[in-house]
Amino acid sequence: MGEQRDMNQIAVIDLATRETKIRPVPEKLRERFLGGRGINMAFLYSLVEPKIDPLGSENPLIFGAGALTGTGEVTAARLNISAKSPETGILGDGSMGGFFGPELRKAGFDHLVLLNKSDKPIYLLIQDGKIEFRDASHLEDLDIHQTLGTLRQELNDRDVQIVCIGPAGRKLVAFACVCGGYGGNAVGRTGMGAVMGSKNLWAVVVRGKRSIPCADTERLLRAVKKHYKQVTGTKGFHATSIYGTLIRLNNSRLLGLEGGKNFQVNVRDTDGLDIDDFLNQYEIGKKACFGCPIHCKHVWRIKTGDLAGLTGIGLEFNAAGALHFMAECEDWETIMAFYDRCNRYGLDVASASAYIAILMELYDRKIISKKDTGGIEYNWGSRDAILGFLDQTAKREHIGDLMARGLLKAAETIGHDMMKYVVHSKGLTIEARDLRAHKGQLLGEVVSSRGGDHLRGRFTMEDFHLPPKVTEAIMGRPVPPDPRSYEGKAWPTVWTERLCAVVDSVGICKFASKWMSPGLLGFEEMAESFEAVTAIPKTGQEIMSDGERIYTLEKLFNVREGISRKDDKVPDRYHEPLKYGPYQGESIDEREFQGMLNEYYDLSGLDEEGKPLAETLKRLELDKEDELRSMASV
Numbered sequence: 001m002g003e004q005r006d007m008n009q010i011a012v013i014d015l016a017t018r019e020t021k022i023r024p025v026p027e028k029l030r031e032r033f034l035g036g037r038g039i040n041m042a043f044l045y046s047l048v049e050p051k052i053d054p055l056g057s058e059n060p061l062i063f064g065a066g067a068l069t070g071t072g073e074v075t076a077a078r079l080n081i082s083a084k085s086p087e088t089g090i091l092g093d094g095s096m097g098g099f100f101g102p103e104l105r106k107a108g109f110d111h112l113v114l115l116n117k118s119d120k121p122i123y124l125l126i127q128d129g130k131i132e133f134r135d136a137s138h139l140e141d142l143d144i145h146q147t148l149g150t151l152r153q154e155l156n157d158r159d160v161q162i163v164c165i166g167p168a169g170r171k172l173v174a175f176a177c178v179c180g181g182y183g184g185n186a187v188g189r190t191g192m193g194a195v196m197g198s199k200n201l202w203a204v205v206v207r208g209k210r211s212i213p214c215a216d217t218e219r220l221l222r223a224v225k226k227h228y229k230q231v232t233g234t235k236g237f238h239a240t241s242i243y244g245t246l247i248r249l250n251n252s253r254l255l256g257l258e259g260g261k262n263f264q265v266n267v268r269d270t271d272g273l274d275i276d277d278f279l280n281q282y283e284i285g286k287k288a289c290f291g292c293p294i295h296c297k298h299v300w301r302i303k304t305g306d307l308a309g310l311t312g313i314g315l316e317f318n319a320a321g322a323l324h325f326m327a328e329c330e331d332w333e334t335i336m337a338f339y340d341r342c343n344r345y346g347l348d349v350a351s352a353s354a355y356i357a358i359l360m361e362l363y364d365r366k367i368i369s370k371k372d373t374g375g376i377e378y379n380w381g382s383r384d385a386i387l388g389f390l391d392q393t394a395k396r397e398h399i400g401d402l403m404a405r406g407l408l409k410a411a412e413t414i415g416h417d418m419m420k421y422v423v424h425s426k427g428l429t430i431e432a433r434d435l436r437a438h439k440g441q442l443l444g445e446v447v448s449s450r451g452g453d454h455l456r457g458r459f460t461m462e463d464f465h466l467p468p469k470v471t472e473a474i475m476g477r478p479v480p481p482d483p484r485s486y487e488g489k490a491w492p493t494v495w496t497e498r499l500c501a502v503v504d505s506v507g508i509c510k511f512a513s514k515w516m517s518p519g520l521l522g523f524e525e526m527a528e529s530f531e532a533v534t535a536i537p538k539t540g541q542e543i544m545s546d547g548e549r550i551y552t553l554e555k556l557f558n559v560r561e562g563i564s565r566k567d568d569k570v571p572d573r574y575h576e577p578l579k580y581g582p583y584q585g586e587s588i589d590e591r592e593f594q595g596m597l598n599e600y601y602d603l604s605g606l607d608e609e610g611k612p613l614a615e616t617l618k619r620l621e622l623d624k625e626d627e628l629r630s631m632a633s634v
């Protein structure tokens with residue numbers, strides 16, 4: 001058993017007064033909200049007054065490591081960062097892997113609740129239970145890579161773990177991210193980097209030499225051995241190990257689901273980029289997060305040409321697909337240069353790539369012109385436009401300054417009913433694959449609690465056309481195997497939302513969970529390890545209810561911000577039929593979608609406007625706000 005004293009703590013840090021309060025994670029909070037995303041949500045809901053300015057000092061920024069993070073459970077490396085989002089104006093939250101989460105726990109802290117705003121640039125140094133506020137004015141002009149290098153050198157410790165923002169976060173770009181290394185680890189979506197920038201907090205550095213407490217080490221060890229075998233024994237393990245998420249490039253093309261020209265063309269007149277070409281020409285290695293046998297992160301280098309020498313870590317479908325399909329970029333090297341620049345500026349690759357494609361369509365339609373873009377021609381696939389957009393955004397110039405306010409605000413200025421060209425939900429762009437033929441996946445992205453996004457409730461298993469008997473065995477209800485069917489798709493969405501909420505709260509990676517593939521870790525496995533580490537008894541069914549509680553609290557947060565059924569809306573473009581390919585003619589029928597949405601609300605315990613019912617709140621013990629506020633008090 002590890003050292004128990006002064007561990008599993010919450011640090012409430014007032015950046016204005018520089019006071020810190022430290023206390024252990026209350027047992028009840030752990031029991032009901034597990035850790036990571038779940039406990040973050042309890043704090044967020046309790047601390048955020050409705051309608052506050054996300055970039056105002058009253059918006060808290062909350063860090064939370066998963067309950068299993070750093071314990072040795074397979075892939076348990078995750079950390080969530082949460083706040084009200086400046087990109088969407090609703091719930092903001094994201095998860096990252098890497099090494100920061102485990103190190104934070106080894107330093108004695110599971111959660112950091114950052115309040116108010118420092119009057120000058122600072123970074124936090126957290127070492128074995130001690131928290132120091134340090135001057136960060138020397139980081140003012142540095143990019144992410146330079147910041148990481150400078151802090152490592154200054155602290156003379158190669159083993160410190162750092163999260164930081166770059167120029168985009170400091171300039172309050174609504175889709176700035178918090179980066180956790182030289183690439184590949186970031187809290188990307190919903191603009192947590194801008195919230196950090198608004199607090200004049202440039203970085204958080206952690207170093208811990210303590211042992212993370214575990215109630216029953218023998219039991220955890222048995223569970224980890226079993227889970228390791230389970231994760232590495234699936235076919236998907238090899239595919240993810242080799243290709244990472246880029247595999248979705250090839251299979252989206254095969255299915256005729258390319259989001260070509262910002263979702264105007266689903267089969268493009270090109271051979272398309274091939275993932276094997278990328279591996280053969282550019283990949284020089286792989287990286288993994290703490291405790292992960294999958295090692296999905298590509299390490300790449302451009303060896304010749306004008307970008308020779310450019311090296312990076314990580315290349316994901318969500319951005320590479322958006323640039324290749326949506327922005328018609330036919331060149332791996334431009335995509336790698338885009339990645340490198342986002343990782344230096346600290347920009348979310350998913351939003352940045354989708355915004356570029358949207359601007360290219362607006363330019364094509366003559367809604368914007370060179371006058372707006374500072375002279376850049378936003379032609380489809382243009383490297384100048386792709387990289388120029390990033391420069392202008394990070395510097396807040398021309399069209400980049402406009403988009404830096406977030407899609408919804410930019411659309412108010414651009415006009416021309418711009419949002420009808422945007423495939424999004426609640427101001428967050430939906431992934432680069434066309435979802436018109438996958439009704440379950442679309443539902444999950446439309447109702448997602450942080451806006452259009454695949455990592456909250458996308459029923460990824462819909463891709464596998466599993467027989468109903470198999471889905472029934474996994475999820476307790478049969479699901480029709482045809483992805484085009486609307487029937488029975490509400491339940492897998494609800495099930496996946498609960499799964500992802502638990503995954504993010506215990507701190508394992510979604511790529512090791514049933515979100516990705518049926519043979520991977522599910523509720524039973526997570527409950528088993530959670531109990532071994534915390535001594536809080538949980539069955540698979542009970543931990544699934546915890547997932548429901550966390551998701552319902554997220555819905556409550558959004559309802560308080562004015563979100564309702566009108567916002568659970570299919571993107572306009574998805575009402576048009578797919579023009580070509582195996583799913584030719586498929587579109588989203590509004591009446592069928594509304595039926596699916598009714599069923600989803602019903603199964604989620606929401607009323608017909610999408611608001612949690614009183615009986616749901618009572619069942620989930622969310623009905624007593626005072627109790628929640630006292631558990632998550634600061």
Ligand code: SF4
Pocket residue numbers: 075077097098287288289292293294295296297509510511512
């Ligand atoms: S699968 Fe990839 S993202 Fe997930 S823990 Fe492993 S290396 Fe990190």
